Amino acid sequence: MITPVRYEDDKLMILDQTLLPGEERYIELRTKEDVWKAINRLQVRGAPAIGVAAAYGVYVAVRDLESENFNDFARDFHGAKEYIATARPTAVNLFWALDRMERKLLAMGDGLCFEPSWEQELKYIKEELFKEAEAIRKEDEEACLAMGEHGLSLLKKGMGILTHCNAGTLATAKYGTCLAPVYLGQERGYDFKVFSDETRPLLQGARLTSWELSQAGVDVTLICDNMAASVMKQGWIDAVVVGCDRMAANGDGANKIGTSQVAILAKEYGIPFYMFVPTSTIDLATPTGGDIAIEERKGEEIYQMWYEKPMAPAGIKTYNPSFDVTDHRYITAVVTEKGIVYPPYEENLRKIVKG
Numbered sequence: 001m002i003t004p005v006r007y008e009d010d011k012l013m014i015l016d017q018t019l020l021p022g023e024e025r026y027i028e029l030r031t032k033e034d035v036w037k038a039i040n041r042l043q044v045r046g047a048p049a050i051g052v053a054a055a056y057g058v059y060v061a062v063r064d065l066e067s068e069n070f071n072d073f074a075r076d077f078h079g080a081k082e083y084i085a086t087a088r089p090t091a092v093n094l095f096w097a098l099d100r101m102e103r104k105l106l107a108m109g110d111g112l113c114f115e116p117s118w119e120q121e122l123k124y125i126k127e128e129l130f131k132e133a134e135a136i137r138k139e140d141e142e143a144c145l146a147m148g149e150h151g152l153s154l155l156k157k158g159m160g161i162l163t164h165c166n167a168g169t170l171a172t173a174k175y176g177t178c179l180a181p182v183y184l185g186q187e188r189g190y191d192f193k194v195f196s197d198e199t200r201p202l203l204q205g206a207r208l209t210s211w212e213l214s215q216a217g218v219d220v221t222l223i224c225d226n227m228a229a230s231v232m233k234q235g236w237i238d239a240v241v242v243g244c245d246r247m248a249a250n251g252d253g254a255n256k257i258g259t260s261q262v263a264i265l266a267k268e269y270g271i272p273f274y275m276f277v278p279t280s281t282i283d284l285a286t287p288t289g290g291d292i293a294i295e296e297r298k299g300e301e302i303y304q305m306w307y308e309k310p311m312a313p314a315g316i317k318t319y320n321p322s323f324d325v326t327d328h329r330y331i332t333a334v335v336t337e338k339g340i341v342y343p344p345y346e347e348n349l350r351k352i353v354k355g
């Protein structure tokens with residue numbers, strides 16, 4: 001199975017997702033600027049994968065520093081962390097992973113005894129930071145597998161499943177969040193029929209989800225975003241599964257633009273709508289969906305991205321929010337690695353995160 005973020009032979013490599021499905025090319029990220037650009041341009045994307053790339057990225061940013069003392073090193077680390085954090089605003093995993101790396105560093109600062117030499121301490125600190133990035137990647141893989149098992153318990157053989165955007169292996173360390181049960185089901189003969197929304201404007205559903213599922217032999221049908229109601233009305237969809245970029249404390253979930261309209265349709269047609277949210281994506285400090293910062297991207301993505309001929313008049317006024325918030329009342333259940341959460345979300349999300 002493909003891994004979107006790899007650290008091998010002392011190199012941070014990411015699969016450049018802007019080239020998919022035409023070309024599978026890994027690129028090396030050597031500096032904090034490389035990491036920032038790769039996240040900002042969606043060469044690495046999807047909330048958990050952004051978190052993993054940021055964790056390795058902040059390590060890469062400091063691995064060659066030869067600071068004079070702990071305070072200097074911590075100051076430079078903080079600068080790199082704050083810089084990488086500006087790459088994108090919505091997916092909370094970016095901030096979660098960077099904060100976790102910094103907590104690790106500061107905890108070591110408390111315990112260091114500066115023996116036998118600062119150089120050796122510095123080497124030790126860098127090794128520990130690397131281990132922390134590795135742990136974030138490994139825990140994400142494990143969380144995805146666990147979400148796969150929990151998610152599969154909600155699904156039955158032969159079901160038609162609609163998904164939006166890409167919350168598969170490309171969006172995580174491995175396996176995906178909402179596509180993890182699809183992969184497990186594939187291994188266990190569930191014969192799911194997956195419908196993938198193309199997901200305008202950047203076509204994560206068309207370029208990424210339909211690519212990774214068809215590579216795994218899953219029965220996947222690509223549809224345009226405006227066809228979701230049609231396939232639901234024909235009775236082809238038994239469940240909707242989606243990922244999440246940030247879930248607020250009340251259960252409102254920000255995910256790729258277009259997710260909320262799918263949730264509203266699912267309610268109308270009586271279809272369960274499941275949001276897959278690792279606990280690293282639950283942000284209890286954000287009270288409601290209205291408090292989540294929604295990334296707005298350039299209008300060119302709407303009118304000149306994919307064809308040689310312009311898709312609309314040049315310079316046309318555009319509005320291009322990259323995410324929307326699905327109100328918690330449309331979410332049938334939230335699947336986390338620790339188990340399935342049902343309403344009331346305010347109370348039950350807090351319990352699962354703290355428990």
Ligand SMILES: CSC[C@@H](O)[C@@H](O)C(=O)COP(=O)(O)O
Binds near residue numbers: 165172257
């Ligand atoms: C497991 S990934 C969940 C979300 O990050 C995913 O559905 C999504 O919205 C990705 O948006 P993107 O803009 O491609 O980073």
